[in-house]
Structures are given as C-alpha cells and as structure tokens.
Amino acid sequence: MSQGEPLTDEDRLPWLLQLHGVIQRERCSGRDGFVTCSALKRLYRQIMLHGSTALDQEIRPPAPPDVFFLFLHGDFSLVHQRMMSRTAHFMKADLLHSQFELLEPPLGDEENVLFLDIARDINDIALEVEKHIISLKPQPVKL
Numbered sequence: 001m002s003q004g005e006p007l008t009d010e011d012r013l014p015w016l017l018q019l020h021g022v023i024q025r026e027r028c029s030g031r032d033g034f035v036t037c038s039a040l041k042r043l044y045r046q047i048m049l050h051g052s053t054a055l056d057q058e059i060r061p062p063a064p065p066d067v068f069f070l071f072l073h074g075d076f077s078l079v080h081q082r083m084m085s086r087t088a089h090f091m092k093a094d095l096l097h098s099q100f101e102l103l104e105p106p107l108g109d110e111e112n113v114l115f116l117d118i119a120r121d122i123n124d125i126a127l128e129v130e131k132h133i134i135s136l137k138p139q140p141v142k143l
Helices: 009-029 042-055 076-085 093-102 122-136
Strands: 069-073 113-117
Touching: 009 042, 076 093, 113 122
Parallel strands: 069 113
Antiparallel strands: none
C-alpha cells in the first residue's frame, strides 16, 4: 500500500489470522481489548472471529457476544478529504477508490456490528461506543 498498490486477499490473510489470535488471547485473558483493522470484506471479519475455519465453512457458528465490530461509514468525499489532511500515513489517498470498491458493508445478518456515521462529532461517536461496551458487560444482580 505504501507503494500505491492495493493489497490482495492473499496479502491480507496472514494479518487477519494474527488478529484472530490476538482477539482469542484477549478473550481468554478476561481483559478488554481493541483491535483496529479495515476488515473490508465479510470474509475478513469472519476470519478475525473464527480463524482459518472461516475459509472452509459456509455456515459459521454465531459470533462471540463479547466481540463486536465498529462499522465506520461515510461518503467517499468526506473520507478522501480527511485522508488528504493527514500526514505521514502509509496509505496514499489514491488507493481510496480501490478500498470503496472492495468494501462489503455488514448486512443485517452479521452479528455484533455497531454502525457509526463518521460525519458525526467524534465525541458523540466515542460516547455511543462506550455505551455499547457497557451494554455488553454483565450487570450486577441487585438484591
């Protein structure tokens, strides 16, 4: 990407499998974690959730309830404008078209997705994410 060429599925696979390992390790530790990845395709998200078994199965087990995806969506012009204003980033703005062409937005049957419009204020987005995380935590039983 730093050379102006989009990655292929084959390029992404080792990275996605590593992220699956990180997610599993953090889940088993009982700690909270936050992983960032564009996960443009449904298959990429499935690999992050289920590892290499996602490559072999058409029907996958349900997503673990303690893992969810933030789907940050916005129109091309807004994303492009923001990319043009950042400095020292490995991905060049001219690759944005390929990213939008590859994008498979989560559908209604994908579990554990929080849709967030990037045109909103960043503080509002952060507050919504925080509320979502809190809603996933078991609530203490009141006696």
